[in-house]
Amino acid sequence: MASLPIIDFGKWRNGSTEDRQQIAQKLATACKQVGFVYIINHGVRDDLLDDAFGWSKKLFDLPEEKKMLAPHPPGPNVHRGYSWPGLEKVSQYIHKEDQDSDAEDEELRKVQDCKESYEIGSEDNAEQPNVWLPEETLPGFRRFMTAFYGHCFDTAREILRAVALGIGLEDEDYLLRFHSGDNNQLRLLHYPPVETEKLSSNALARMPAHSDWGSITMLFQDDCGGLQVEDPNVPGTFVDATPLKRALVMNVGDLLMRWSNDYLKSTLHRVTVPPLQASKDGARLMTRARYSIPYFVSPDSKSLIECLPVCSNLENPAKYPPVIQEDYRRLRAKLQYPETKAKTVAVA
Numbered sequence: 001m002a003s004l005p006i007i008d009f010g011k012w013r014n015g016s017t018e019d020r021q022q023i024a025q026k027l028a029t030a031c032k033q034v035g036f037v038y039i040i041n042h043g044v045r046d047d048l049l050d051d052a053f054g055w056s057k058k059l060f061d062l063p064e065e066k067k068m069l070a071p072h073p074p075g076p077n078v079h080r081g082y083s084w085p086g087l088e089k090v091s092q093y094i095h096k097e098d099q100d101s102d103a104e105d106e107e108l109r110k111v112q113d114c115k116e117s118y119e120i121g122s123e124d125n126a127e128q129p130n131v132w133l134p135e136e137t138l139p140g141f142r143r144f145m146t147a148f149y150g151h152c153f154d155t156a157r158e159i160l161r162a163v164a165l166g167i168g169l170e171d172e173d174y175l176l177r178f179h180s181g182d183n184n185q186l187r188l189l190h191y192p193p194v195e196t197e198k199l200s201s202n203a204l205a206r207m208p209a210h211s212d213w214g215s216i217t218m219l220f221q222d223d224c225g226g227l228q229v230e231d232p233n234v235p236g237t238f239v240d241a242t243p244l245k246r247a248l249v250m251n252v253g254d255l256l257m258r259w260s261n262d263y264l265k266s267t268l269h270r271v272t273v274p275p276l277q278a279s280k281d282g283a284r285l286m287t288r289a290r291y292s293i294p295y296f297v298s299p300d301s302k303s304l305i306e307c308l309p310v311c312s313n314l315e316n317p318a319k320y321p322p323v324i325q326e327d328y329r330r331l332r333a334k335l336q337y338p339e340t341k342a343k344t345v346a347v348a
Helices: 018-035 048-063 101-110 139-168 198-199 254-259 325-333
Strands: 007-008 036-040 081-083 116-120 185-191 207-212 218-221 227-230 237-240 249-250 268-269 276-278 285-287 288-299
Touching: 007 018, 018 036, 048 116, 048 139, 048 185, 048 218, 048 288, 081 325, 116 139, 139 185, 139 288, 254 325, 285 288
Parallel strands: 007 036
Antiparallel strands: 036 249, 081 116, 116 185, 185 288, 207 268, 218 249, 218 288, 227 237, 227 268, 276 285
16 A cells, blocks of 8 residues: 545535545545545635644643643543643553453553643533633634534535445435534644654654544644554555645544444554654754644444444344444543543653
8 A cells, every 4th residue: 555545525515426426435445445545625624724723733832831721631531621741542452341450551551642632522512521721811712613623524424424325325314313413522633842762762652553433533634744554455564644735634433344344444543753853952853743633523422333234244244232332432441541630741
């Protein structure tokens, strides 16, 4: 795999039935074979993306004590607000509730992830209420991000329709029955500059190899680079997802793979060392700062996820038992955030 497939959504909204079918089939094929695609002409306006990255930089440029006015709640159950470097640990490991001890979880957290993030959800999600900065700290931030969340879901709905059509569901709105938008998550991510030696020696990580948990993820990234996707034909080999201007990177999540009986592929990906620059004193190689904005699309929390009707038959029975979305999310989040609220700093 030299690079990710590119899908042009330019004719999806206003094209002919044939245009829409072709786009849907191309998307489904890419999601089956690779699990990751670039989507161009996706519908999120360029000016909105520029503004979103501008707000993200303003947020992360705030002094630490200002960002800590909206701290991530302790534990894995509510995923909102500001996460400081070293708090979150991304892993492909799935906690086994009745078998794993907390000590085993802590062992996996020893290599800290060097990033900071701010998590935003629907204002209508009472189970995971947003944790906002005070308005006077960053005036206009809440208003913009609330609107941007809605713009992202507008595009996500069209992608879900295309996926449904591409895999053969008669009703292209079938997946939308489970996605009101209230359980999605908008994430602002900042990877600060760090010594490359700390990354290469595994003293720190940026974001280790993992798959996403939900239905689909839409990612907007700056021009820094660093995102890599596992080649599905050569396990353990990762390919650069080189930033493509104005494109979004869309990938299949674990629940959609499970939903489709493994017809669609949820692929491992990671963030590693981007292009390097010398530090001011010339003595150390430092990574560039990287900004990205993923939008995670998940079924509503009470949704029962069971094999889609077109994805199983007598020769290919359902591989997974039904699962409630919220139960699955809590299982996967067990390692991600510790129960304590104590602040740790990963970067000196």
